[in-house]
Amino acid sequence: MKEHGVCQSNFVDTGSFLFLNNIFIILFLLLCKSHFVSALTVVFVNSKSLSSIKIEDTSVDDLSLKILVANNSDTLRLLKMSSCPHVSSDGILCVADHCQGLRELALNYYILSDELLLALSSETHVNLEHLRIDAVSENPGQIEFHSIKKQSWDALIKHSPGVDVVMYFFLYEEEFEAFFKEETPVTHLYFGRSVSKAILGRIGLNCPRLIELVVCANGLQTLDTELICIAEHCKNLTALGLSECEVSCSAFIEFVRLCGKRLTQLSVMEDVLIPDDEYSLDKVHTEVAKHLGRIWFPDVLPVW
Ligand SMILES: *[C@@H]1O[C@H](CO)[C@@H](O)[C@H](O)[C@H]1NC(C)=O
Numbered sequence: 001m002k003e004h005g006v007c008q009s010n011f012v013d014t015g016s017f018l019f020l021n022n023i024f025i026i027l028f029l030l031l032c033k034s035h036f037v038s039a040l041t042v043v044f045v046n047s048k049s050l051s052s053i054k055i056e057d058t059s060v061d062d063l064s065l066k067i068l069v070a071n072n073s074d075t076l077r078l079l080k081m082s083s084c085p086h087v088s089s090d091g092i093l094c095v096a097d098h099c100q101g102l103r104e105l106a107l108n109y110y111i112l113s114d115e116l117l118l119a120l121s122s123e124t125h126v127n128l129e130h131l132r133i134d135a136v137s138e139n140p141g142q143i144e145f146h147s148i149k150k151q152s153w154d155a156l157i158k159h160s161p162g163v164d165v166v167m168y169f170f171l172y173e174e175e176f177e178a179f180f181k182e183e184t185p186v187t188h189l190y191f192g193r194s195v196s197k198a199i200l201g202r203i204g205l206n207c208p209r210l211i212e213l214v215v216c217a218n219g220l221q222t223l224d225t226e227l228i229c230i231a232e233h234c235k236n237l238t239a240l241g242l243s244e245c246e247v248s249c250s251a252f253i254e255f256v257r258l259c260g261k262r263l264t265q266l267s268v269m270e271d272v273l274i275p276d277d278e279y280s281l282d283k284v285h286t287e288v289a290k291h292l293g294r295i296w297f298p299d300v301l302p303v304w
Pocket residue numbers: 044045046047048067070071
């Protein structure tokens with residue numbers, strides 16, 4: 001009963017927002033899970049002209065999204081709904097179809113579809129500015145990841161040439177099969193868990209729009225050829241982060257030489273760099289600094 005009381009009072013707090021239309025509403029999950037969807041639905045039923053909605057990590061479902069769309073289709077510009085397991089690809093498609101002013105969208109990969117990308121690229125839809133996609137798996141092999149057709153990505157970029165496509169990956173190595181087989185217009189790529197050498201090789205070949213790449217935990221094979229391929233093909237790359245993987249000092253210097261001064265952010269853990277016949281760890285930073293045109297040192301884990 002006490003828990004119920006907590007829900008009620010939060011519910012009332014949220015209620016005071018209801019009549020403040022046209023403002024930036026952020027809904028945190030202050031409410032107990034069991035009441036969240038109904039509370040949210042009340043917000044949506046009573047709202048008009050909402051422009052930004054962040055409902056990440058909540059139990060919002062297709063029905064409450066439909067109500068949201070019905071009332072706010074003209075004004076919605078930003079929708080962040082990563083980690084909403086009760087929303088299906090049909091639910092998000094309904095948003096894209098009706099909210100033609102939507103410029104920023106964050107969602108999970110499993111509800112991304114060809115139809116969604118095409119809906120966002122329809123003639124009547126405004127240009128998309130920011131698309132964030134999280135590909136997450138809790139247990140290896142639990143989800144089978146589908147691929148997105150090249151034509152759908154092409155349509156998106158034709159309609160919104162300046163869009164940032166940001167992808168976060170928290171997958172197991174064997175789950176990457178569907179990704180980067182064809183040209184993918186991703187601009188920002190973050191690998192939070194292991195990613196294989198083979199996939200990094202595909203990224204060099206198929207991600208010409210790449211601006212930022214962060215790789216954590218690749219395992220213990222050097223990424224020399226993959227990084228050089230990325231430097232050669234991703235002409236807009238300006239930021240690289242590496243940790244828990246291995247690159248020979250020579251290959252790393254070649255990578256920096258190829259990218260040159262456009263590399264404005266270069267964050268590499270010291271233990272990533274493997275000394276070889278040509279360069280010791282001591283020599284790396286002077287060589288790198290020469291190509292970057294500024295002082296540079298690898299990052300060192302603080303020892304406390
Ligand atoms: C929002 O939509 C619901 C369902 O279509 C409707 O019942 C409600 O009156 C609408 N609210 C506003 C403020 O227009």
